[in-house]
Amino acid sequence: MVVAFHEIVKxxxxxxxxxxxxxxxxxxxxxxxxxxxxxxxxxxxxxxxxEKVTLVENLHKPRQPNPNFDAVYIITPSPNSVEKVIEDFxxxxxxxxxxxxLFFISPLDDPIFQRLRSSLPPNFxxxxxxLYIDFHVRESQVYSFESPPSFFKLYSPEETPLFDGELKxxxxxxxxxCVSLGEENPLIRFQRGIDSDHPTKALPFKLxxxxxxxxxxxxxxxxxxxxPQDMQRPRAILFxxxxxxDMYAPILHEFTYQAMAxxxxxxxxxxxxxxxxxxxxxxxxxxxAILDESDTIWVDIRxxxxxxxxxxxxxxxxxxxxxxxxxxxxxxxxxxNDMKKMLATxxxxxxxKDKYSVHLNIAQECMNVFENERLxxxxxIEQNCATGYTPDGRHPKTLVEDMVPLLDSSFVSSYxxxxxxxxxxxxxNGILEEDRRKLLAHARISLPENDAxxxxxxxxxxxxxxxxxxxKKSKKYRQKPTDPDCYEISRYVPxxxxxxxxxxxFMNFIIKFFHFNRGYFNQMPS
Amino acid sequence: NDxxxxxxxxxxxxxxxxxxxxxxxxIKELQTLILGSTLIQREESYRKERDGLxxxxxxxxxxxxxxxxxxEYENSRLHISDPNYELHKRRHEFLREKLTNAVxxxxxxASAYIRQQExxxxxxxxxxxPNATQLEVDNYMKNPTQPVFQQAMLRxxxxxxxxxxxxxxxxxxxxxxxxxxxxxxxLKELHLQTEEQDQNIVQIEExxxxxASKLGKANENLNIAHLHAISARKKKxxxxxxxxxxxxxxxxxx
Numbered sequence: 127m128v129v130a131f132h133e134i135v136k137x138x139x140x141x142x143x144x145x146x147x148x149x150x151x152x153x154x155x156x157x158x159x160x161x162x163x164x165x166x167x168x169x170x171x172x173x174x175x176x177e178k179v180t181l182v183e184n185l186h187k188p189r190q191p192n193p194n195f196d197a198v199y200i201i202t203p204s205p206n207s208v209e210k211v212i213e214d215f216x217x218x219x220x221x222x223x224x225x226x227x228l229f230f231i232s233p234l235d236d237p238i239f240q241r242l243r244s245s246l247p248p249n250f251x252x253x254x255x256x257l258y259i260d261f262h263v264r265e266s267q268v269y270s271f272e273s274p275p276s277f278f279k280l281y282s283p284e285e286t287p288l289f290d291g292e293l294k295x296x297x298x299x300x301x302x303x304c305v306s307l308g309e310e311n312p313l314i315r316f317q318r319g320i321d322s323d324h325p326t327k328a329l330p331f332k333l334x335x336x337x338x339x340x341x342x343x344x345x346x347x348x349x350x351x352x353x354p355q356d357m358q359r360p361r362a363i364l365f366x367x368x369x370x371x372d373m374y375a376p377i378l379h380e381f382t383y384q385a386m387a388x389x390x391x392x393x394x395x396x397x398x399x400x401x402x403x404x405x406x407x408x409x410x411x412x413x414x415a416i417l418d419e420s421d422t423i424w425v426d427i428r429x430x431x432x433x434x435x436x437x438x439x440x441x442x443x444x445x446x447x448x449x450x451x452x453x454x455x456x457x458x459x460x461x462x463n464d465m466k467k468m469l470a471t472x473x474x475x476x477x478x479k480d481k482y483s484v485h486l487n488i489a490q491e492c493m494n495v496f497e498n499e500r501l502x503x504x505x506x507i508e509q510n511c512a513t514g515y516t517p518d519g520r521h522p523k524t525l526v527e528d529m530v531p532l533l534d535s536s537f538v539s540s541y542x543x544x545x546x547x548x549x550x551x552x553x554x555n556g557i558l559e560e561d562r563r564k565l566l567a568h569a570r571i572s573l574p575e576n577d578a579x580x581x582x583x584x585x586x587x588x589x590x591x592x593x594x595x596x597x598k599k600s601k602k603y604r605q606k607p608t609d610p611d612c613y614e615i616s617r618y619v620p621x622x623x624x625x626x627x628x629x630x631x632f633m634n635f636i637i638k639f640f641h642f643n644r645g646y647f648n649q650m651p652s
Numbered sequence: 653n654d655x656x657x658x659x660x661x662x663x664x665x666x667x668x669x670x671x672x673x674x675x676x677x678x679i680k681e682l683q684t685l686i687l688g689s690t691l692i693q694r695e696e697s698y699r700k701e702r703d704g705l706x707x708x709x710x711x712x713x714x715x716x717x718x719x720x721x722x723x724e725y726e727n728s729r730l731h732i733s734d735p736n737y738e739l740h741k742r743r744h745e746f747l748r749e750k751l752t753n754a755v756x757x758x759x760x761x762a763s764a765y766i767r768q769q770e771x772x773x774x775x776x777x778x779x780x781x782p783n784a785t786q787l788e789v790d791n792y793m794k795n796p797t798q799p800v801f802q803q804a805m806l807r808x809x810x811x812x813x814x815x816x817x818x819x820x821x822x823x824x825x826x827x828x829x830x831x832x833x834x835x836x837x838x839l840k841e842l843h844l845q846t847e848e849q850d851q852n853i854v855q856i857e858e859x860x861x862x863x864a865s866k867l868g869k870a871n872e873n874l875n876i877a878h879l880h881a882i883s884a885r886k887k888k889x890x891x892x893x894x895x896x897x898x899x900x901x902x903x904x905x906x
Contacts, residue, residue: 150656152659172746172749172750175742175743175746176746176750178663180659180739180742180743181738181739181742190735190736190738190739191735194655194656472836474756474759474760
């Protein structure tokens with residue numbers, strides 16, 4: 127049975143608060159900035175207040191002393207936060223709270239733990255637990271570490287000193303994810319670098335090692351070397367891959383609803399969308415919409431292709447209007463009964479209407495960009511590059527001829543041009559210096575954008591092909607011809623999906639016919 | 653102490669809201685049973701239990717709404733600098749949200765029931781008058797006590813009991829509609845926060861007064877500063893004069 131990830135984490139947090147039994151029953155919850163974000167990704171303040179919590183306070187802001195209540199700290203194990211907790215009980219008399227129940231979102235480093243043990247008066251420390259929730263739940267089956275700087279720390283040559291620390295941090299967070307999912311001892315599979323001279327070839331390997339070490343540590347601390355195996359369910363597999371597994375997917379234009387909206391519109395952190403709307407009196411105003419799990423329409427359609435999405439939105443919206451025909455039919459002489467009904471359903475009606483309006487707005491704006499930026503043409507070229515085939519299954523021969531008018535066009539943003547160029551270079555496995563200069567001249571892209579193309583080198587992409595004769599033909603990746611039912615502009619299948627699908631079939635096979643033992647496969651075929 | 657008392661009082665309200673929610677889910681259950689039952693007697697007994705619950709829930713909702721409003725009123729008299737201001741406010745908001753959620757859930761349950769019951773009535777009308785047009789059905793739904801069934805009675809004997817049922821259901825729907833309308837007004841009331849806004853206005857006034865008096869003081873200080881600056885400038889000139897004289901004297905001597 128699949129349980130939504132955010133429900134699992136929410137339960138962990140609320141259970142932690144519930145587990146604190148204090149005389150009188152009332153407690154204060156104290157969080158810090160980072161842990162607050164983690165908590166907010168799954169719980170509302172309302173949920174927390176339902177657990178006999180009087181207030182949710184921020185550790186780093188001035189707080190009201192509550193010497194009668196115990197405090198439930200749900201915090202990051204950073205030196206900063208731990209010092210603050212110690213201060214709460216040592217700075218003044220009487221201390222801020224009657225007692226401290228410490229819940230850390232991830233394991234503490236030893237020096238911090240020692241500092242806490244030596245400085246916090248033991249009679250105040252009522253309980254201590256590690257929750258393993260140091261990550262953000264984005265969707266019912268998606269998590270994120272919300273850490274864009276990681277990308278630079280892992281790949282930028284200028285930030286190599288930060289590489290090891292970053293990997294260490296990521297491995298701790300991955301431990302949190304697995305433990306929260308109830309997988310205390312997964313098999314770890316990692317991606318092998320594509321080429322031996324690949325600059326990041328060791329990244330998944332190094333990370334896999336660190337994660338394994340974290341799990342071993344975890345098992346040792348828990349004194350549980352062999353967790354009871356659930357016979358119904360084989361050991362989970364943790365796949366560790368890095369960006370180089372699939373350089374096409376992030377650059378392509380995606381046309382599923384969520385992906386496209388995030389790509390072509392301004393959506394803050396994937397969640398907050400600001401839009402203009404025209405009110406009943408013709409005035410315009412801007413409104414913010416929050417796109418999250420509570421928006422049923424969003425949850426329902428976000429992973430669907432834009433076309434299906436618009437169709438569904440239209441039918442659903444019309445159905446919705448029909449259901450509420452008493453309100454929408456203005457010329458129909460409403461009798462008293464109808465009026466009463468209208469009055470009662472009006473707030474819910476308004477609520478749903480607003481939601482539909484948000485999504486109709488997003489869809490509309492996406493389609494505007496789609497038309498204005500000539501995305502159908504762009505996407506066809508992109509798909510041809512990424513899959514290595516034209517829609518009718520032939521090798522694309524006229525790529526450059528198709529591409530040049532678009533590179534010249536002033537309707538296409540240079541951002542899009544850069545993406546097309548990147549895909550072309552990857553498809554060709556590097557192009558001639560001469561050709562590149564010509565293409566860049568057509569596209570008239572800026573220097574930083576040129577740098578962006580050059581940076582593909584850091585992911586093992588070949589940019590320049592030496593003149594004919596000297597170059598050794600290397601095997602290019604070509605996707606197998608796709609099934610004819612999919613949309614022409616969405617033919618590409620992300621490689622991770624292929625890997626996982628193959629793996630799943632393979633695993634089912636193995637489980638059916640072979641006995642399982644640890645370390646059966648140490649490397650995942652790349 | 654004060655905070656403890658307040659918390660106890662809010663907890664009592666919270667427990668009541670839990671009872672309200674339990675009632676609502678029982679009402680929902682009963683309504684499914686009513687809609688699905690084929691025996692008139694059993695339907696009657698379900699309906700009785702449900703009506704009892706509706707009354708109880710109604711009283712509870714209104715009582716607790718008043719208590720929450722009372723909290724709001726009491727809180728509005730607290731000053732923002734009161735150490736427990738935040739706690740009081742948070743607790744009140746929490747209760748308000750909890751009650752609001754319960755009431756909207758109740759509304760949903762009630763309107764779903766009406767919809768289903770109406771569907772059923774329309775179906776029955778069509779059984780009696782198999783050739784009815786949609787318009788006729790709509791007209792009938794607006795006033796289901798029309799003598800349709802008397803006419804039909806001449807044709808079938810069964811229609812009599814059906815008429816009875818239909819009348820009852822119509823009454824039932826009317827009652828539930830009343831409940832829904834009542835809940836709607838209640839929700840609006842819950843969202844009105846006049847008292848608190850008053851409190852804000854008082855605070856704004858206070859703050860403005862403070863700001864005004866501080867501005868006055870600042871002006872005074874500025875005036876003083878101005879005077880000081882003038883005298884300082886004057887002294888600088890005097891200094892310069894003295895220096896020039898000394899220099900002249902030195903030159904003369906040398």
